[in-house]
Amino acid sequence: LPPKAKTTQDEERDTQRLIAFSDGVYAVAITLLILSIQTPQLKDVPGNKLLETLFQQWPSWLSYILSFLAVGIGWINHHEMFRVIKRVDVTLLALNLIILLFTTIFPVPTRLLAEYIQDADGLRVAAVFYGLILTCLSFGYFFVWYYAAKASLLDQQLTPKVVHRETRRQALELLLGLGAVAIAFISPPLGIAVYLLLAMYYLFSGYSRRLAKPQ
Amino acid sequence: LPPKAKTTQDEERDTQRLIAFSDGVYAVAITLLILSIQTPQLKDVPGNKLLETLFQQWPSWLSYILSFLAVGIGWINHHEMFRVIKRVDVTLLALNLIILLFTTIFPVPTRLLAEYIQDADGLRVAAVFYGLILTCLSFGYFFVWYYAAKASLLDQQLTPKVVHRETRRQALELLLGLGAVAIAFISPPLGIAVYLLLAMYYLFSGYSRRLAKPQ
Amino acid sequence: LPPKAKTTQDEERDTQRLIAFSDGVYAVAITLLILSIQTPQLKDVPGNKLLETLFQQWPSWLSYILSFLAVGIGWINHHEMFRVIKRVDVTLLALNLIILLFTTIFPVPTRLLAEYIQDADGLRVAAVFYGLILTCLSFGYFFVWYYAAKASLLDQQLTPKVVHRETRRQALELLLGLGAVAIAFISPPLGIAVYLLLAMYYLFSGYSRRLAKPQ
Amino acid sequence: LPPKAKTTQDEERDTQRLIAFSDGVYAVAITLLILSIQTPQLKDVPGNKLLETLFQQWPSWLSYILSFLAVGIGWINHHEMFRVIKRVDVTLLALNLIILLFTTIFPVPTRLLAEYIQDADGLRVAAVFYGLILTCLSFGYFFVWYYAAKASLLDQQLTPKVVHRETRRQALELLLGLGAVAIAFISPPLGIAVYLLLAMYYLFSGYSRRLAKPQ
Numbered sequence: 001l002p003p004k005a006k007t008t009q010d011e012e013r014d015t016q017r018l019i020a021f022s023d024g025v026y027a028v029a030i031t032l033l034i035l036s037i038q039t040p041q042l043k044d045v046p047g048n049k050l051l052e053t054l055f056q057q058w059p060s061w062l063s064y065i066l067s068f069l070a071v072g073i074g075w076i077n078h079h080e081m082f083r084v085i086k087r088v089d090v091t092l093l094a095l096n097l098i099i100l101l102f103t104t105i106f107p108v109p110t111r112l113l114a115e116y117i118q119d120a121d122g123l124r125v126a127a128v129f130y131g132l133i134l135t136c137l138s139f140g141y142f143f144v145w146y147y148a149a150k151a152s153l154l155d156q157q158l159t160p161k162v163v164h165r166e167t168r169r170q171a172l173e174l175l176l177g178l179g180a181v182a183i184a185f186i187s188p189p190l191g192i193a194v195y196l197l198l199a200m201y202y203l204f205s206g207y208s209r210r211l212a213k214p215q
Numbered sequence: 216l217p218p219k220a221k222t223t224q225d226e227e228r229d230t231q232r233l234i235a236f237s238d239g240v241y242a243v244a245i246t247l248l249i250l251s252i253q254t255p256q257l258k259d260v261p262g263n264k265l266l267e268t269l270f271q272q273w274p275s276w277l278s279y280i281l282s283f284l285a286v287g288i289g290w291i292n293h294h295e296m297f298r299v300i301k302r303v304d305v306t307l308l309a310l311n312l313i314i315l316l317f318t319t320i321f322p323v324p325t326r327l328l329a330e331y332i333q334d335a336d337g338l339r340v341a342a343v344f345y346g347l348i349l350t351c352l353s354f355g356y357f358f359v360w361y362y363a364a365k366a367s368l369l370d371q372q373l374t375p376k377v378v379h380r381e382t383r384r385q386a387l388e389l390l391l392g393l394g395a396v397a398i399a400f401i402s403p404p405l406g407i408a409v410y411l412l413l414a415m416y417y418l419f420s421g422y423s424r425r426l427a428k429p430q
Numbered sequence: 431l432p433p434k435a436k437t438t439q440d441e442e443r444d445t446q447r448l449i450a451f452s453d454g455v456y457a458v459a460i461t462l463l464i465l466s467i468q469t470p471q472l473k474d475v476p477g478n479k480l481l482e483t484l485f486q487q488w489p490s491w492l493s494y495i496l497s498f499l500a501v502g503i504g505w506i507n508h509h510e511m512f513r514v515i516k517r518v519d520v521t522l523l524a525l526n527l528i529i530l531l532f533t534t535i536f537p538v539p540t541r542l543l544a545e546y547i548q549d550a551d552g553l554r555v556a557a558v559f560y561g562l563i564l565t566c567l568s569f570g571y572f573f574v575w576y577y578a579a580k581a582s583l584l585d586q587q588l589t590p591k592v593v594h595r596e597t598r599r600q601a602l603e604l605l606l607g608l609g610a611v612a613i614a615f616i617s618p619p620l621g622i623a624v625y626l627l628l629a630m631y632y633l634f635s636g637y638s639r640r641l642a643k644p645q
Numbered sequence: 646l647p648p649k650a651k652t653t654q655d656e657e658r659d660t661q662r663l664i665a666f667s668d669g670v671y672a673v674a675i676t677l678l679i680l681s682i683q684t685p686q687l688k689d690v691p692g693n694k695l696l697e698t699l700f701q702q703w704p705s706w707l708s709y710i711l712s713f714l715a716v717g718i719g720w721i722n723h724h725e726m727f728r729v730i731k732r733v734d735v736t737l738l739a740l741n742l743i744i745l746l747f748t749t750i751f752p753v754p755t756r757l758l759a760e761y762i763q764d765a766d767g768l769r770v771a772a773v774f775y776g777l778i779l780t781c782l783s784f785g786y787f788f789v790w791y792y793a794a795k796a797s798l799l800d801q802q803l804t805p806k807v808v809h810r811e812t813r814r815q816a817l818e819l820l821l822g823l824g825a826v827a828i829a830f831i832s833p834p835l836g837i838a839v840y841l842l843l844a845m846y847y848l849f850s851g852y853s854r855r856l857a858k859p860q
Contacts, residue, residue: 010298017234017294019662024242027669028458031677031749032246039756047767054770068749072742076735079662083655090291094418097287104246104283111254122262125269203739225513232449232509239457243673247461305506309633312502319461319498326469327480337477340484440728447724450665454672462676520721524848527717534676534713541684542695552692555699 011087018088018096025100026075029107033067036060036111059117066192067110069199070134074103076203077141084155085148095147099140102133109133113192120188127188131181131195138177142170226302233303233311237293240315244322245286248279251326274332281407282325284414285349289318291418292356299370300363310362314355317348324348328407335403342403346396346410353392357385441517448518448526452508455530459537460501463494466541489547496622497540499629500564504533506633507571514585515578525577529570532563539563543622550618557618561611561625568607572600656732663733663741667723670745674752675716678709681756704762711837712755714844715779719748721848722786729800730793740792744785747778754778758837765833772833776826776840783822787815 037060045053078099085092109130116122148154149163176198184191252275260268293314300307324345331337363369364378395413399406467490475483508529515522539560546552578584579593606628614621682705690698723744730737754775761767793799794808821843829836 014294014298017238020235020665021238021242021290021294023662023666024239024454024457024669025246027454027666028243028246028673030745031670031673032249034677034749034752035250035680037753039753039760042760042764042767047761047764047770050761050767050770054774065746068742068746072745075666076738079659079666079738083659093291093294097283100245100287101280101283104249107249108252108254115254115257116262116265119257119262122257122265125262125265129269229509229513232453235450236453236457236505236509239454239669239672240461242669243458243461247464250465308506308509312498315460315502316495316498319464322464323467323469330469330472331477331480334472334477337472337480340477340480344484444724444728447664447668451668451672451720451724454669455676458673458676462679465680523721523724527713530675530717531710531713534679537679538682538684545684545687546692546695549687549692552687552695555692555695559699 015082015086015088018093019082022078022082022096022100023075025103026071026078029103030068030071030075032107033064033071033110036067036107036114037064060114062192063110063114063117066113066130066196066199067106069196069203070137071103071106073199073202074099074137074141081141081145081148084158085144085153086155087153089151089153091151092144092147092153095140095144099137099144102137102140105133123188124185127184127191128181131177131184131191134195135174135177135181138170138174142174145170230297230301230303233308234297237297237311237315238290240318241286241290241293244318245283245290247322248282248286248325251275251282251322251329252279275329277407278325278329278332281328281345281411281414282321284411284418285352286318286321288414288417289314289352289356296356296360296363299373300359300368301370302368304366304368306366307359307362307368310355310359314352314359317352317355320348338403339400342399342406343396346392346399346406349410350389350392350396353385353389357389360385445512445516445518448523449512452512452526452530453505455533456501456505456508459533460498460505462537463497463501463540466490466497466537466544467494490544492622493540493544493547496543496560496626496629497536499626499633500567501533501536503629503632504529504567504571511571511575511578514588515574515583516585517583519581519583521581522574522577522583525570525574529567529574532567532570535563553618554615557614557621558611561607561614561621564625565604565607565611568600568604572604575600660727660731660733663738664727667727667741667745668720670748671716671720671723674748675713675720677752678712678716678755681705681712681752681759682709705759707837708755708759708762711758711775711841711844712751714841714848715782716748716751718844718847719744719782719786726786726790726793729803730789730798731800732798734796734798736796737789737792737798740785740789744782744789747782747785750778768833769830772829772836773826776822776829776836779840780819780822780826783815783819787819790815 037057040050040053088096109126112126113123113130116126146167149167154163180191180194180198183194252272255265255268255272303311324341327341328338328345331341361382364382369378391413395406395409398409467487470480470483470487518526539556542556543553543560546556576597579597584593610621610624610628613624682702685695685698685702733741754771757771758768758775761771791812794812799808825836825839825843828839
């Protein structure tokens with residue numbers, strides 16, 4: 001398709017509403033994660049054991065932080081992609097729902113990982129499940145980007161080179177994610193460490209601002 | 216009523232705030248659905264049974280996906296209608312509350328369907344209840360659209376033909392929904408399959424972008 | 431204070447952010463209410479008793495509808511007030527927090543009313559408690575409006591007459607609310623009926639659009 | 646870095662989206678707090694004991710109010726800072742996630758404080774834990790402000806003097822917070838009183854509007 005001449009005001013508003021709705025979902029999803037952390041209760045844990053019990057809850061907190069990063073980085077990713085996606089059509093709305101679906105699912109793998117982190121068999125299942133959700137989410141981001149590029153919904157100021165580089169980068173991320181799941185299957189604790197490392201890498205490398213327009 | 220000459224800036228802002236509030240409700244409702252999925256706990260399910268237990272939870276996931284689609288498609292529908300609704304009045308605010316009421320109710324039929332999917336008697340009740348909520352929601356959308364058309368709140372660029380076609384389409388959807396409830400009463404599993412098929416149809420047919428203005 | 435000459439772009443943005451934050455709180459609060467309705471579980475309620483059990487849950491649904499209306503009407507009220515409040519200052523931000531505080535509290539009186547509706551002693555406590563929350567909320571709206579009027583934060587196009595009429599109306603609403611609480615203390619069921627009637631009255635009377643500017 | 650000449654429309658939109666996402670998180674976090682208050686149930690508490698039981702829940706309400714103020718004041722603080730932060734970069738997005746992380750955590754210390762307020766040993770742990778979360782949150786705000794000032798992301802109309810005064814003020818707040826935690830360690834009830842006093846001070850002192858631009 002040839003790129004359309006210019007984004008109209010209505011197209012602009014449509015895109016803004018998709019962004020606003022997605023922002024809402026990200027905001028709720030990232031905040032609901034805390035419900036996966038159970039607070040000790042006086043009838044089970046006397047006050048003089050409270051500190052010890054809180055420290056024993058480290059798996060819940062580790063799992064919470066990991067999921068908070070996953071959703072938070074997902075939001076930054078969405079934010080970056082929609083800086084250059086200038087129009088939406090119904091297919092993009094549907095593909096965006098895939099991203100939102102796997103974003104809202106996070107409370108489940110989060111609690112599962114926290115619950116089974118100290119059980120060898122259970123940890124393998126929980127770590128692979130967690131990784132598969134991460135991978136599905138990456139597929140969602142990939143589909144949205146790939147479709148937006150194919151359907152000429154991107155900012156026209158973006159050079160084909162930048163678009164191709166970004167497509168490659170997203171495909172590479174998918175492969176890295178699948179690799180991490182394979183590692184988690186072989187060694188669950190190592191797999192979780194790789195998930196965390198990837199999150200840190202995405203957060204602090206020049207990952208973002210990668211879609212800068214020429215100025 | 217004769218259509219008003221032009222949308223003022225204040226009318227525009229009023230409409231935007233209704234949209235923003237509705238978007239917020241949709242975002243929370245779609246994200247809360249995940250709370251209907253219970254995570255296995257180590258004290259009930261040892262690690263070596265975890266995978267099996269996760270597969271046995273398929274009714275919860277089916278129900279979750281169905282409700283995610285229902286709320287997500289509802290949002291797309293709302294999005295499409297409010298692309299052409301250019302003004303709001305107090306009656307429209309109240310009618311919009313009906314849509315939001317039946318959107319926020321979804322966690323209840325979702326959990327009910329997941330809980331009783333493997334009990335013949337219970338499934339009939341749960342499937343019909345689910346369908347009635349879907350139908351009430353469709354009535355909500357219909358009322359908002361019908362009132363907006365009657366009260367001249369629509370974009371003036373919309374031809375009467377497009378408005379009539381949309382009214383007919385929404386009425387047809389209501390009938391399809393009522394038909395699906397009847398099927399669910401006779402054969403609950405078939406009814407649920409019809410709900411899913413309708414959702415897929417709405418999502419991927421040329422359903423959306425139906426209110427395109429002449430250009 | 432003399433009214434300031436004109437709303438600047440920064441003041442406009444400040445007001446919009448307060449509105450956006452409040453909309454978010456209303457959206458979450460209205461959606462969380464559904465969590466107060468407990469879904470029957472297969473282990474407690476066999477499938478052939480499900481329909482009966484759902485009908486027995488009517489107090490939960492009554493309570494849910496009442497609270498949905500209270501928060502929804504509150505949103506319409508907030509919407510109407512902030513159509514004419516054109517500037518915010520730190521005191522208004524703090525007063526607005528009072529409205530939000532009593533809006534987010536609703537899940538508690540909602541569940542309480544549902545739980546104790548069939549216990550004579552408990553119903554009196556629950557109904558009066560419910561009414562006191564409603565009254566505190568009305569005080570919140572009153573304070574915001576009264577302060578905005580005093581501190582010259584209103585749209586200058588609003589005539590003093592309209593402002594006074596609105597202040598009187600809000601004061602009257604406070605008195606009506608206090609009256610309803612008194613009725614609920616004497617006869618709890620009657621009190622709840624009055625809460626519902628007042629909600630219907632606010633929703634469908636010419637309650638809204640009351641702050642229309644002269645055109 | 647020398648300040649950039651002028652905020653472009655794209656930079657403006659980027660900043661607005663960070664604000665919208667943060668507003669969403671604040672709105673959900675402040676509303677979820679109510680879930681920490683447990684409603685008495687008829688099977689545990691007969692109707693004629695309900696009033697007494699509600700009064701016995703004062704620790705939950707105290708804790709709820711404290712956290713509501715903490716999140717609400719945090720929002721006002723965020724609001725004030727982003728009135729003058731005119732551009733965002735990827736580091737600021739990541740630092741902002743720290744603020745959001747410690748804002749979403751609040752349900753946990755809130756429930757903990759309510760649960761252990763009447764147990765001497767437990768209260769010490771809960772009060773110090775609460776204060777540490779508050780302190781981490783203050784560090785988040787400080788980092789965002791400090792980085793925004795260093796990276797020239799602030800409104801250019803802001804004089805260096807105002808920027809320095811604000812940096813000092815935020816550093817002082819950090820020290821006050823650490824002092825309060827120390828007090829909570831020595832005397833938990835006194836510490837909680839200090840938290841409340843600080844909240845009141847921040848809410849009603851000329852705390853806000855401190856970043857006013859010269860006019």
